[in-house]
Amino acid sequence: MSRYTSATDADRREMLAAIGAGSVDDLFADVPAGVRLGRPLDLPPGRPEQEVYAYLRDLAARNVSTEDEVSFLGAGMYDHYVPAIVDSILARSEFLTPYTPYQPEVAQGGLQVMFEYQTAISELTGLPVSNASVYEGPSAVAAAGYLAKLHQPKRTRFLVSRAVHPHSRETLATTSVGWGTTVEELPLRDGVTDADALRSALGDDVSAVILAQPNFLGAVEDLEALVAPAKEAGALVVVQCDPLPLGILRPPGDFGVDVAVGEGQTLGNRLDFGGPSFGFFAAQEAYLRRMPGRIAGETTDVDGRRGFVLTLQTREQHIRREKATHNICTAQALNALAGMIYLAWLGRAGLVELGELLLQRTAYARERLAALDGVELLHEQPVVREFAVRLAAPVERVIERCAAEGVNPGHPLGPDYPEFADGLLVAITEQRSRGDIDRLARVLEAAVAAERETARA
Amino acid sequence: MTDENRLHADPGVEPEEPAARRDVHLTETAQQRDRARTIFEKSQAGRRAFVPPELDVPERDPATLLPDRFRRTEPARLPEIAEPEIVRHYNRLSKRNFDLDTGFYPLGSCTMKHNPKLHERVAALPGNARLHPLQAPARAQGALRLMWELQAALGEISGLPHVSLQPSAGSHGELAGVLLTRAYHEDHGQRRTKVLAPDTAHGTNPATVTMAGFEVVKVGTNPDGGVDVEDLRAKAGEDVACLMLTNPNTLGLFDPAIEEIAHVVHDAGATLYYDGANLNAVMGRARPGDMGFDIVHFNLHKTFTQPHGGGGPGAGPIAVSDRIEPYLPRPQIVRREAENGQGPFFDLELDRPKSIGRLRGFQGNYGVFVRSYAYILSLGGDGLQEASETAVLNANYLMARLKETAGEHLPPAYDRTCMHEFVLTGGPMKRALGIRTLDLAKRLLDHGYHPPTVYFPLLVEEALLVEPTETETRETLDAFAESIGEILAEAAEDPEAARNAPYTTPVRRLDEAGAAKRPVIRQPL
Numbered sequence: 006m007s008r009y010t011s012a013t014d015a016d017r018r019e020m021l022a023a024i025g026a027g028s029v030d031d032l033f034a035d036v037p038a039g040v041r042l043g044r045p046l047d048l049p050p051g052r053p054e055q056e057v058y059a060y061l062r063d064l065a066a067r068n069v070s071t072e073d074e075v076s077f078l079g080a081g082m083y084d085h086y087v088p089a090i091v092d093s094i095l096a097r098s099e100f101l102t103p104y105t106p107y108q109p110e111v112a113q114g115g116l117q118v119m120f121e122y123q124t125a126i127s128e129l130t131g132l133p134v135s136n137a138s139v140y141e142g143p144s145a146v147a148a149a150g151y152l153a154k155l156h157q158p159k160r161t162r163f164l165v166s167r168a169v170h171p172h173s174r175e176t177l178a179t180t181s182v183g184w185g186t187t188v189e190e191l192p193l194r195d196g197v198t199d200a201d202a203l204r205s206a207l208g209d210d211v212s213a214v215i216l217a218q219p220n221f222l223g224a225v226e227d228l229e230a231l232v233a234p235a236k237e238a239g240a241l242v243v244v245q246c247d248p249l250p251l252g253i254l255r256p257p258g259d260f261g262v263d264v265a266v267g268e269g270q271t272l273g274n275r276l277d278f279g280g281p282s283f284g285f286f287a288a289q290e291a292y293l294r295r296m297p298g299r300i301a302g303e304t305t306d307v308d309g310r311r312g313f314v315l316t317l318q319t320r321e322q323h324i325r326r327e328k329a330t331h332n333i334c335t336a337q338a339l340n341a342l343a344g345m346i347y348l349a350w351l352g353r354a355g356l357v358e359l360g361e362l363l364l365q366r367t368a369y370a371r372e373r374l375a376a377l378d379g380v381e382l383l384h385e386q387p388v389v390r391e392f393a394v395r396l397a398a399p400v401e402r403v404i405e406r407c408a409a410e411g412v413n414p415g416h417p418l419g420p421d422y423p424e425f426a427d428g429l430l431v432a433i434t435e436q437r438s439r440g441d442i443d444r445l446a447r448v449l450e451a452a453v454a455a456e457r458e459t460a461r462a
Numbered sequence: 463m464t465d466e467n468r469l470h471a472d473p474g475v476e477p478e479e480p481a482a483r484r485d486v487h488l489t490e491t492a493q494q495r496d497r498a499r500t501i502f503e504k505s506q507a508g509r510r511a512f513v514p515p516e517l518d519v520p521e522r523d524p525a526t527l528l529p530d531r532f533r534r535t536e537p538a539r540l541p542e543i544a545e546p547e548i549v550r551h552y553n554r555l556s557k558r559n560f561d562l563d564t565g566f567y568p569l570g571s572c573t574m575k576h577n578p579k580l581h582e583r584v585a586a587l588p589g590n591a592r593l594h595p596l597q598a599p600a601r602a603q604g605a606l607r608l609m610w611e612l613q614a615a616l617g618e619i620s621g622l623p624h625v626s627l628q629p630s631a632g633s634h635g636e637l638a639g640v641l642l643t644r645a646y647h648e649d650h651g652q653r654r655t656k657v658l659a660p661d662t663a664h665g666t667n668p669a670t671v672t673m674a675g676f677e678v679v680k681v682g683t684n685p686d687g688g689v690d691v692e693d694l695r696a697k698a699g700e701d702v703a704c705l706m707l708t709n710p711n712t713l714g715l716f717d718p719a720i721e722e723i724a725h726v727v728h729d730a731g732a733t734l735y736y737d738g739a740n741l742n743a744v745m746g747r748a749r750p751g752d753m754g755f756d757i758v759h760f761n762l763h764k765t766f767t768q769p770h771g772g773g774g775p776g777a778g779p780i781a782v783s784d785r786i787e788p789y790l791p792r793p794q795i796v797r798r799e800a801e802n803g804q805g806p807f808f809d810l811e812l813d814r815p816k817s818i819g820r821l822r823g824f825q826g827n828y829g830v831f832v833r834s835y836a837y838i839l840s841l842g843g844d845g846l847q848e849a850s851e852t853a854v855l856n857a858n859y860l861m862a863r864l865k866e867t868a869g870e871h872l873p874p875a876y877d878r879t880c881m882h883e884f885v886l887t888g889g890p891m892k893r894a895l896g897i898r899t900l901d902l903a904k905r906l907l908d909h910g911y912h913p914p915t916v917y918f919p920l921l922v923e924e925a926l927l928v929e930p931t932e933t934e935t936r937e938t939l940d941a942f943a944e945s946i947g948e949i950l951a952e953a954a955e956d957p958e959a960a961r962n963a964p965y966t967t968p969v970r971r972l973d974e975a976g977a978a979k980r981p982v983i984r985q986p987l
Binding site (some may be wrong): 008009010011012016017019020021023024025026029031032033034035036037039040041042045046047048049050051052054057058060061062063064065066067068069070071072073076078080081082084088090092093094096097098099100101102103104105106107108109110111112113114115117118120121123124125127128129133134135137138140141142143144151170172173175176178179180182183184185225227229251252253254255256268275276277278279280281283293299300301302303304305306307308310311312313314316317318319321322323324325326327328329331332333334335336337338339340342345346348349350351352353354355356357358359361362364365366368369387389404405408413416420435438439440442 | 495498500501502505509510511512514515517518519520521522524527528529531532533534535537538539540541542543545548549551552553555556557558559560561562563564567569572574575576577578580582583584585586587588589590591592593594595596597598601602603604605607608615618619621630631632633634636637640641644664665666668669670671672673674675676678715716717718720721744745746747748749752753761763769770771772773774775776777791812818819820821822823824825826827828829830832835836838839840841842843844845846847848849851852854855856858859861862863879881903904907912913915918932933934935936962964967968969970971972973974976977978981982983984985987
């Protein structure tokens with residue numbers, strides 16, 4: 006039974022008397038007899054805190070986390086280190102427990118965090134406007150598609166690189182059904198988006214061209230070659246990017262892209278089996294009044310003091326209703342705060358240093374793996390912290406063999422890319438040392454050899 | 463007490479003499495200016511917190527690994543600041559927020575109930591917090607089992623057996639629901655173009671309808687606050703795909719005609735969608751599925767105690783009836799009975815040919831699921847019912863108390879038994895005392911309360927939507943009713959007191975129009 010209410014039997018009696026009701030049942034008199042449940046909910050009885058803890062601890066112990074194995078899984082979320090100050094600040098009830106800042110006089114902390122966060126996202130992406138967060142990466146791509154639809158309603162085709170995250174492509178397709186926009190894929194050549202195919206697919210009915218940087222196969226796309234023809238055709242260019250490598254990668258704004266979106270997990274958010282994290286959404290100035298979600302702005306109070314408010318709310322559902330630029334209400338404010346703290350912790354120099362470290366370790370891992378018998382590179386494009394290889398043995402079985410040795414070698418590409426049925430996507434973070442990479446090489450080599458042996462036998 | 467302290471009284475703590483405060487001379491101290499300085503403005507070249515791991519691999523020429531044309535030329539201008547000052551900066555900012563753990567937060571439609579502390583502990587267990595979303599199901603059995611058990615519990619609570627946990631928030635669940643409706647009709651060879659929603663609906667409802675490619679048609683409200691069934695009947699034609707409804711609705715009233723409403727909607731061949739924002743009123747008492755709803759979304763950050771985080775994260779799972787089930791988003795979490803005496807196996811089912819597809823990456827906001835499931839385990843079926851009953855008791859009690867302390871100027875918009883929340887109208891207050899609902903709300907800040915939701919629902923003049931939740935004590939409700947009475951009494955003497963409020967908050971009324979006119983949405987660097 007709940008321990009989170011205070012009403013005693015005496016309270017109930019007196020409160021019912023004040024209401025003028027005979028019983029709690031009377032308060033539910035409007036519920037017609039035909040729809041009353043009339044029986045207890047068929048759920049187990051409530052349990053004391055220590056038992057709930059023990060049960061959930063036991064469930065958690067059945068998961069193999071990145072603390073339990075040497076993991077090279079990435080493919081959209083990455084096991085970067087989350088500094089302790091993130092936990093410490095996020096645990097503060099003043100950040101953890103308020104609602105969306107509808108009363109700005111008592112929400113200056115949260116609003117200023119949003120303002121700082123928007124500044125940081127603008128810096129990273131090279132785009133002048135950012136909102137205060139959306140749900141996560143793939144739905145951010147869909148939100149960018151909706152912005153493109155609102156901007157040029159008569160254009161009805163999205164061109165999406167096949168190297169955009171499979172979840173993003175699918176989410177965009179799910180969501181755009183309602184707008185009547187079709188989603189077409191741009192093929193790949195050597196691990197990156199085929200610029201010739203883009204040029205021949207473009208036309209004045211293309212609403213947006215959607216790319217990823219780095220792309221799902223880890224490759225750095227030549228955005229310059231892709232953005233120019235898309236812009237010429239009058240399409241919006243949307244780039245889904247990982248914010249962490251933007252410490253060393255040329256930011257999307259430099260190429261003149263219209264919208265940059267992405268998954269923010271890599272900035273100080275834990276893996277959490279996929280969420281909650283946050284999505285970011287940044288754009289050129291021209292789209293400010295079509296942006297989805299909350300935006301914090303600076304202003305002054307009646308005494309002239311600096312303050313922050315939610316602004317441009319006439320875009321939003323609670324004001325504009327059916328004419329809103331998006332339906333989003335609750336987003337990911339706390340996760341965006343984690344992102345901001347993380348970026349402050351890394352700082353101007355640290356973001357670059359971390360990027361260079363990932364570049365070096367990833368290059369080392371790529372070389373080591375490519376040298377193994379039965380392993381070759383899937384593409385030779387530049388990479389920052391993730392790369393794809395082909396295995397001369399069934400990928401899923403190789404993964405199982407490695408896992409039995411305490412190493413998770415990466416994500417199999419086959420389920421999403423039948424053309425890369427032999428593909429394995431390997432991610433490196435600063436938490437994977439040279440020793441870990443060497444161990445991966447040993448374990449992977451042995452696993453591939455063992456599977457080839459099995460196949461021969 | 464220094465001036466500085468007085469001006470920055472903790473908003474969660476009731477000031478001793480709120481009325482006296484407004485005479486304090488409001489000069490800005492250096493510390494006050496400092497508090498509104500951003501972390502970018504505190505940056506000093508050369509300072510840092512991060513210490514990078516050593517380069518333990520043979521160094522390659524960075525320019526060959528990443529050619530210059532792909533490289534950023536200038537570092538992103540992030541703050542340069544050491545750890546102690548980062549901590550101090552954000553801790554100080556936190557003190558400029560009002561929060562639920564510190565004070566009463568009767569924000570209607572938002573269910574600001576206590577967030578149990580156990581939940582943060584279990585969500586942070588490494589087996590949860592450091593579990594990669596693409597871990598093979600065989601090595602994520604604990605997580606998948608938790609999700610499956612949560613699905614089963616939400617199915618029982620809603621009376622709709624098929625659950626998808628995927629949507630990220632209520633509005634995302636609504637989008638899922640309307641897309642499911644579209645898929646259902648299309649699969650039955652029908653092209654319907656309209657979605658009905660009451661004029662009392664949350665703004666997310668009409669916004670969602672547009673995003674999903676339908677036209678919104680408003681349904682009227684009858685004098686008792688329920689759906690105008692005749693209006694509904696007139697509008698529920700063959701072109702209507704769905705009716706989106708909240709029950710209890712945003713007036714805090716349970717619609718006694720719900721069976722008839724469901725009948726009309728189903729007769730028209732449309733689906734009935736339940737906006738679960740108000741589920742906290744009816745758990746264990748009535749279930750959307752039994753009322754005839756086809757699709758419901760849950761706000762785990764309302765009813766099931768996920769902390770709001772100042773604007774998220776949340777989660778918006780959906781539950782649906784048999785006829786909608788084939789279209790649910792993928793992947794679905796399924797339980798497979800294993801052979802040869804092994805336990806059950808929990809899996810991600812991707813092969814769902816009629817599915818609308820994904821709505822986001824991975825499996826949803828798992829960390830939220832852990833907290834909400836902990837809540838359901840702690841309360842059990844009987845505890846959830848008690849929670850709803852107490853929420854309704856608290857709301858009716860507070861409404862009764864407010865009729866005593868404020869009934870003349872701030873009466874209930876519908877003077878009848880409410881559910882978990884109720885609406886007051888500030889119309890008489892505005893006419894008799896010359897203060898508006900906004901003024902009352904701002905003056906409540908000086909009394910140490912977060913105000914109720916204001917100016918919603920739209921059809922009530924000067925609306926104030928009050929939701930006390932079950933986790934508040936009678937003493938808190940009494941004190942709140944007294945405060946409202948005091949503010950009205952003060953306004954009768956001196957309406958300027960409320961019109962110029964607040965006085966004790968970190969900043970006073972802010973120029974929102976100016977902010978929107980000339981938007982400054984990032985720190986100039």
